[in-house]
Amino acid sequence: MKKITIAIDGFSSCGKSTMAKDLAREIGYIYIDSGAMYRAVTLYCLRHGLFHGDEVDTDRLKTALPHIDIAFKLNPETGKPQTYLDGALVEDDIRTLAVSSKVSIVAALGFVREAMVSLQQQMGREKGIVMDGRDIGTTVFPDAELKIFVTASPEIRAQRRYDELQAKGEKGSYEEILENVKERDRIDTSRAVSPLRKADDAIELDNSHMTISEQKEWLAARFRKAAGAE
Numbered sequence: 756m757k758k759i760t761i762a763i764d765g766f767s768s769c770g771k772s773t774m775a776k777d778l779a780r781e782i783g784y785i786y787i788d789s790g791a792m793y794r795a796v797t798l799y800c801l802r803h804g805l806f807h808g809d810e811v812d813t814d815r816l817k818t819a820l821p822h823i824d825i826a827f828k829l830n831p832e833t834g835k836p837q838t839y840l841d842g843a844l845v846e847d848d849i850r851t852l853a854v855s856s857k858v859s860i861v862a863a864l865g866f867v868r869e870a871m872v873s874l875q876q877q878m879g880r881e882k883g884i885v886m887d888g889r890d891i892g893t894t895v896f897p898d899a900e901l902k903i904f905v906t907a908s909p910e911i912r913a914q915r916r917y918d919e920l921q922a923k924g925e926k927g928s929y930e931e932i933l934e935n936v937k938e939r940d941r942i943d944t945s946r947a948v949s950p951l952r953k954a955d956d957a958i959e960l961d962n963s964h965m966t967i968s969e970q971k972e973w974l975a976a977r978f979r980k981a982a983g984a985e
């Protein structure tokens with residue numbers, strides 16, 4: 756069967772990476788979490804004092820960006836990809852509320868997007884890739900054979916993220932997380948460069964009332980159709 760490109764976009768915390776990761780593992784494709792790349796740049800900014808309140812020192816970030824090394828490696832025990840920043844494992848550090856509360860500011864910077872999109876396009880050169888994010892179907896891979904746009908209500912998304920952070924022992928109240936989810940949606944949909952929107956040829960999925968295994972099945976069926984297996 757020929758390899759295709761699969762783009763999964765949508766609002767924050769609605770289950771994109773869960774479904775993308777599962778599908779990639781099952782069909783033997785590479786999975787790339789593009790959000791993790793923007794999160795890694797944000798963590799870099801926080802660790803190097805590049806934030807002044809909600810302002811980023813763009814001069815310093817422009818100088819540093821070509822030297823920031825972002826990589827994904829599979830965890831040998833779980834088989835799941837993990838994010839590395841300048842050689843160090845940062846998978847948990849990039850998921851904290853501290854990073855979530857700044858990431859959309861960094862992701863709205865045109866020069867940051869340009870650099871990340873170029874890396875993402877290189878990663879997908881050979882096809883056989885599932886990538887999730889905000890602009891994958893519209894900007895990174897406009898020719899992707901399968902495009903999905905995922906939505907769920909903000910309250911359900913915040914509850915899912917809250918449960919996840921609680922399970923990891925992270926701080927953050929439900930109200931704070933709901934506020935962050937709504938604020939990131941606002942910034943992501945209204946930014947000037949590649950705002951979050953459904954590509955005209957994307958299939959929409961509202962998974963508010965779907966279980967993880969139901970959405971997995973739904974996506975597997977869409978994949979078989981797009982790849983020409985049925």
Ligand SMILES: Nc1ncnc2c1ncn2[C@@H]1O[C@H](COP(=O)(O)OP(=O)(O)O)[C@@H](O)[C@H]1O
Binds near residue numbers: 767887
């Ligand atoms: N259909 C679902 N029902 C309940 N929880 C879900 C569902 N899909 C994903 N989740 C959980 O919601 C959280 C956010 O999912 P994630 O895949 O990280 O979202 P995204 O990549 O869109 O930010 C995770 O803890 C995940 O396990």
Ligand SMILES: Nc1ccn([C@@H]2O[C@H](COP(=O)(O)OP(=O)(O)O)[C@@H](O)[C@H]2O)c(=O)n1
Binds near residue numbers: 859889
């Ligand atoms: N392709 C992408 C992916 C993420 N992002 C930005 O990065 C943030 C974090 O992405 P994410 O996918 O990790 O977010 P969650 O939905 O997992 O919380 C988003 O809120 C966007 O601001 C983006 O602008 N473009």
